[in-house]
Amino acid sequence: MSHNYKVEDLDNSMDNVYIGPYHAIDKVGGYIYRSRESLYGFDVPLKDHIKCMLELCAGAHYYAHSVYSDLYTESxxxxxxxxxxxxxVNIDGKPCRNAYLCLGYVSGGKYWHMDTGLANNSEEDYWSAFSWGSHYGSPDNCTNDDVHNFNTRNYPDTRYFRNTFRVSGTEETDTVTCIYEFLNENKNVIATLSLEFKRGFGEIFARSENGKPMLRFTRFMSMVPRSGKLSDDDADETYLVATMRDLRLDGTHWTEDRLDYVWSVQGANILDLQISGLSDHPVADDVDYINMVHRYQLN
Structure with missing residues (x-):
């Protein structure tokens, strides 16, 4: 049984750390790979950005955020x-965690956040498309069932999953588009699903002086308690080994120089984590790799 924490409960002695290992509370900690505002040329201490975003009872995971700018429109x-x-599954053979391999964004509007990608979050063991965002609900052009039915059970010849996330804006609207593709052994597309979420001007994004959407593009891999209860973040021996390849921003390599905030949580339950070129043994400059096992009760 895990504990639930508030930001004010956390260890203040680490507030000024901006790179390296950190301790949050109890046995929970992780590693800060990068914490900066690259456009302005300064590092940012834990207390000023990452601390309020720590999800200490959401299983082992990492987050990587791009620069906050209007420079890019697609990941x-x-x-x-x-x-x-x-x-x-737990010792009783029942699913107790959901796995997510996602892209997304954070920005400054009411609809300030979205995760979109691949999930293993059903009673049975298969992978499906996934999207979730603050206040969003269903996509404008299809149902949540349509999204969930875009899965490897219905497309058994799938070898690859391509995840594309796109943003745009006009003088009247803000729009995010999530595009999912299943590919076969030869990397030929066998199925495509496109989701659209359109809202009023300024409801999703803040805008730059040029009128373009301002946002951070995000990426992460995680395993969270299936119940949705933070108190169920237990040492259940669940594991995930996963890789995201061909990471791109506007079609070019999304390398570590395009990352401003990168951190892990529950480092004791992460056996290996390689994020672009930021870690000791990078797979490639456009690849993230994680190997996690929930073997220790940390909270």
């Missing part, structure tokens, strides 16, 4: 399903 990634290894 994408490719996942080889054969590179995924997962155990979601």
């Amino acid at each position: 994408s990634a490719l996942i080889d399903l054969r590179e995924l290894k997962i155990r979601r």
Whole structure:
């Protein structure tokens, strides 16, 4: 049984750390790979950004955020399903965690946040498209069932999953588009699903002086308690080994120089984590890799 924490409960002695290991509370900690505002040329201490975003009872995971700017309009990634290894069940054989391999964004409007990508979050063991965002609800052009039915059970010949996230804005509207593609062994597309979320001007994004959407593009991999209860973040021996390849911003390599905030949580439950070129043994400059096992009760 885990504890629930508030920001004010956390260890203040680490507030000025901006790189390296950190301790949050109890046995929970992680690693800060990068914490900065690259456009302005200064580092940012834990207390001024990452601390309020720590999800200490959401399983082992990492987050990577791009610069906050109007420089980019699209992110994408490719996942080889054969590179995924997962155990979601507890000792009773019941699914107790959901796995997510996602892109997304954070910005300044009412609809300030979205995760979009690949999930293993059903009673049975298969991978499906996934999107969730603050206040959003269903996509404008399809149902949540349509999204969930875009899965490897219905498309058994799938070898790869391509995830594309796109933003745009006019003088009247803000729009985010999530595009999912299943590809076969030869990387030929066998199925596509596109979701659209359109809102009023300024409801999703803040705008730059040029009128373009301002946002951070995000990416992460995680395993969270299936119940949704923070108190169920237990040492249940669930694991995930996963890789996101071909990470792109506007079609070019999304390398570490385009990342401003990168951190991990529950480092004791992460056996290996490689994020672009920020870690000791990078897979490639456009690849993230994680190997996690929930073996320790940390909170």
